[in-house]
Amino acid sequence: MAKHAMGDERTASALLEEHLPRVYRFALRMTRDAHAAEEVAQEALLRAWRQRRRLRNHASLRPWLFQIAANVWRDRLRRDKRAAPYQHGCEELAAPTTWSPEQAMSDAEEARLAVAAMDSLPARQREVLYLHAVEELTIAEIAAVLQITTDATKASLSLARQRMRVVLKDVFQERFGG
Template sequence: MHDQLPDHLLRVYRFAMHLCGDQHLAEDLAQEAMLRAVRAGGRINEPLALKIWLLRVVENLWRDWCRSKGRRPVEAMCDTEIVQEQTEPLEHMTQHEEVALAVNAMRRLPERQRSVLHLIACEELTVSETAEVLQITPEAVRSSLSVARAQMRSMLRPDQPIESPHLQNKDRAE
């Protein structure tokens, strides 16, 4: 198991960066997660299990850090506060611009939706693996992923109507 640890270092660091957005804090979180994996010894033998375990430790460390600082994990925006500043169609942009816009749009997602989208799109985890990392049910993962994708589409394609069930209900109530 220990031989695989260097292979996971970059993944762990990237997930920590995704969570906190700060280089030094991400380094601390990733380092602590790796050392905990070493101290866990031979309890985790399967590479996939180790990958999930490491990501989960980073998530827990991030939450602990937020708790110790008296801060909630940053929630860039709530479901009803979609900022629609994108006016040009995505198809007309360069690839670099597309990437920058997608990253900016994802930063505006609530934390859970952001993490679900990151783990599924970037880490290419399955729904059940994502549920394990975030310690939520697979149904919650599916729901968060659906809402996150709808909001990303809405932010990056202004003419796209929002399909979030939550927002639809809210609109109906209003």
């Protein structure tokens, strides 16, 4: 059914459009630049549209789109031979709250600190952690997206978690005691 859905232009267009925000957020984590992320996301969806009949299983659409986006970014890096500067804030990742203004400020600060800690990670660890924690991909899906082994994925995830614990340790001890 999914293969047929991606073959139907209207359905395929709707499915790809539905995934655009997630692909953009993934691209933003990789590029660290809103404009570059928009270009990567758009190019990824364009490539996906052109290759839509190759998708065999609808359940693998999201990892497939992330893999295309990662490839688009790698292609751009190879072409440009430089990384884009960090130009976005954490507002894209902070969940809206309906608590008190003090709680909202506290939540925003936590999100800012988490984003800063994540940004301090090496690129591979940052990508793996984002795909696992935010996009909820499995280890196998992440490995496919990033074109690395599952062992390398597990190792990168473990190192990313360790580094995040170290970076955020003082913050959480101060806030929650310990």
